[in-house]
Amino acid sequence: MSAALPNWEKARDEFVAQWGALGSHWGINRTMAQIHALLMTAPEPMHTDEIMERLRVSRGNANTNLRELVGWGLIRVVLKKGERREYFEAEKDVWQMFITIAKERKRRELDPALMVLRSCAEQTQSEKTGAGLDFHRQMRELQEFVEFGMKVSDTVASMKHASALQWAMRLLG
Amino acid sequence: MSAALPNWEKARDEFVAQWGALGSHWGINRTMAQIHALLMTAPEPMHTDEIMERLRVSRGNANTNLRELVGWGLIRVVLKKGERREYFEAEKDVWQMFITIAKERKRRELDPALMVLRSCAEQTQSEKTGAGLDFHRQMRELQEFVEFGMKVSDTVASMKHASALQWAMRLLG
DNA sequence: TTGAACTTTCAGTATTTAATGAAAACATGA
């Protein structure tokens, strides 16, 4: 059996478990959220077998979700000298994490929505009255709102943490 | 059979179908997203049977998702004089929709996450060195970040569309 | 090359989530 865990590891286990549960109820699969939580709180990079053991998941599952997290840009592969296997470490800076997630969600969620809205608005260009016109306007409004939101998000994502903070403080002020 | 659809209804059907597909890949079930899209573009309030027919879904499914949308605050029940059954209409103002969704997601996604972070930070208060301290700091940072985000979101949600726009424009410069 | 260490794939299975449809519950006016 494994050695007794230091005290903080209890809290860590809670974090990993709960984060997994939360993740699944906002569209991220449980294992992926758990691996991310685990690596986010790992003092050192971890390899696949450590992760498998700690979370009690299969190799296939661990591998798939590690690749997925790499794809999101939330973790990266680290190679250790003289070792063949891959280690993984998470981005730990909260601001950087936020930016990464915001960009990725924009790409996955907003970009395709925008395509739909544009297409629907375009198809109804020529509606000049009544319900057809209302529909056209609704699509345009949604489209413009999403485009605007994307611009704001791009701007924020390009800011340093400190200046974003300052800017937000002025708002809250 | 039903009468031929006016031209704009073609675009509407596309909107409904695609919105459903999108919804399901960001954590909202397909029928719910479709009903919302349908009502958002409805010239008049609709009743359950119209929705069932238009989307080809069962009564149970329609009912469940209508209630869910009412729960989100995205649609409301409308009663017509001299009619017994309930009609539904969606909030159409984009800014208002945005605020409603933001509030609800905060309640469902951020609030529980915050609980976890607070609990984990608290449990490791007394860690003074090494990995335990790092963990504690990580939890604190996450907690503070989420709390800050929530404040910003509350502030924005309390603004009128016009002033939010103005404020955002200043950011975009 | 060979084979050991490691990674990826994928068919099969398990789990979770959503949808159906019929029965039960509820409301209303006669």
Added chain:
DNA sequence: TCATGTTTTCATTAAATACTGAAAGTTCAA
């Protein structure tokens, strides 16, 4: 009260998604 129109519930079924484990693939040092 009863008959009728309407909504809700829920056991069952269907569909989507996640996970496993073993086999195939890859890499690299000897």
